[in-house]
Amino acid sequence: xxxxxxDNNATAPPAPAVLAAMQECLLECWGNPSSRHRIGASAKDRxxxxxxxxxxxxxxxxxAVMFAGSASEANQTAIRGALAxxxxxxxxxxxxxxxPSTLLMLRHLQATGVDVTLIGVDxxxxxxxxxxxxxxxxxxxxxxxxxxxxxxxxxxxxxEAAQLAKSRGALFHTDAVQAAGRVAIDVKAMAPDFLTIxxxxxxxxxxxxxxxxxxxxxxxxxxxxxxxxxxxxxxxNVAAIAGMGVAAEQAARRMEQTAPAVLAxxxxxxxxxLQRLPQARVNGAGAPRLPNTSSIRLGLLDAQVVxxxxxxxxxxxxxxxxxxxxxxxxxxxxxxMGLSEPQALATLRISLSRYNRADExxxxxxxxVAIAAAQQERAA
Ligand code: PLP
Numbered sequence: 001x002x003x004x005x006x007d008n009n010a011t012a013p014p015a016p017a018v019l020a021a022m023q024e025c026l027l028e029c030w031g032n033p034s035s036r037h038r039i040g041a042s043a044k045d046r047x048x049x050x051x052x053x054x055x056x057x058x059x060x061x062x063x064a065v066m067f068a069g070s071a072s073e074a075n076q077t078a079i080r081g082a083l084a085x086x087x088x089x090x091x092x093x094x095x096x097x098x099x100p101s102t103l104l105m106l107r108h109l110q111a112t113g114v115d116v117t118l119i120g121v122d123x124x125x126x127x128x129x130x131x132x133x134x135x136x137x138x139x140x141x142x143x144x145x146x147x148x149x150x151x152x153x154x155x156x157x158x159x160e161a162a163q164l165a166k167s168r169g170a171l172f173h174t175d176a177v178q179a180a181g182r183v184a185i186d187v188k189a190m191a192p193d194f195l196t197i198x199x200x201x202x203x204x205x206x207x208x209x210x211x212x213x214x215x216x217x218x219x220x221x222x223x224x225x226x227x228x229x230x231x232x233x234x235x236x237n238v239a240a241i242a243g244m245g246v247a248a249e250q251a252a253r254r255m256e257q258t259a260p261a262v263l264a265x266x267x268x269x270x271x272x273x274l275q276r277l278p279q280a281r282v283n284g285a286g287a288p289r290l291p292n293t294s295s296i297r298l299g300l301l302d303a304q305v306v307x308x309x310x311x312x313x314x315x316x317x318x319x320x321x322x323x324x325x326x327x328x329x330x331x332x333x334x335x336x337m338g339l340s341e342p343q344a345l346a347t348l349r350i351s352l353s354r355y356n357r358a359d360e361x362x363x364x365x366x367x368x369v370a371i372a373a374a375q376q377e378r379a380a
Contacts, residue, residue, distance in 0.1 A: 004360045007318040009150050009178055009351035015203040018243040025239040033236055043238045050245025054210050057248040059186035066211045066231045067241050071177045071198030072101035074211035078173040078194035079105050081219040086141035091115040093135045094144040095127055096336040099175055102144055123338045124286040125154035133164050140170040147179035151333045152284035153293025159190040177201050181251030182290050187212055204247035208240035258354045263291035265352050265361050270294055272365045277372055297346040298372050306348055306371055313367045318349040
């Protein structure tokens, strides 16, 4: 029996059409897109198609999309680039619940003299816009706020934050890695300066990401080279990019059906869990959230133990962010929400995709109820 997969915020399984596009690319358009012969031209055409498909998912013009080796790289290109473009402004505002690829870059910049303000969140993970507004000064080069949190699925007021940043002459970046393909994104409506997405959260491959860069901004690269309009050096990973294009096209075309179907599964899961295990809690339940993410805790049962038992039962789920997996540190996101260390260490993440079914949700519910009962018996 193939495992039941509920860890889509870590990596979503590659879609069959993505695999087909990648294979076709490796077999038929494997040339260097910068080469001026027919094999290079076919790679260049594939790149152009993928750029249009990714741009369409976020309502952008294709020229505004820069491909990168990961969303982590895209985030860091935006942050460093914004500081370099900001005429001596040396202050960055972000939330305390950003992904480590943002927070670790900010910590590094702080050591070089950049002033960083991290805005906290409330018990449901919601960000206080008034605090954000108060933190932005005439020295602020960049406001960076994720669209949706990878651990809890909580959605952030990115449109309002973009307006606040703009009103003070600061640039605005959003890490939309978990939002892309799950909620509608239109860069024309929210007007960010930079927006990050990742291939492997969209049912494409790992090792490919994209950064939207608003027209008119001349973004300095992290890696110098002539590719990607001089914004990112390195021969493009055409097969992975082609796959990301197909994934973006499928996500855009299917979102209207996928989002409510996935939300119905999440509601079935959370309703069933809270009915059957009175000690269970859903983190961020009071905040607007992505349709696919459920961050839960079963009393103070250690998440690593529960995950191991689920895995033995053929069910793959996550705890907090994938990047922390293996380590036993409580998640910075959950601590920022005011959870205690034991509560944070008890938190599991069930993250769904369009490939999940109701019977799989019922199976994980049965498994969690059985695990909780067995652990209670042991403790008695
Ligand atoms: N931002 C968020 C919100 C994420 O969840 C992740 C991956 O977990 C990343 C950035 C980094 O993506 P990548 O693995 O493509 O570097």
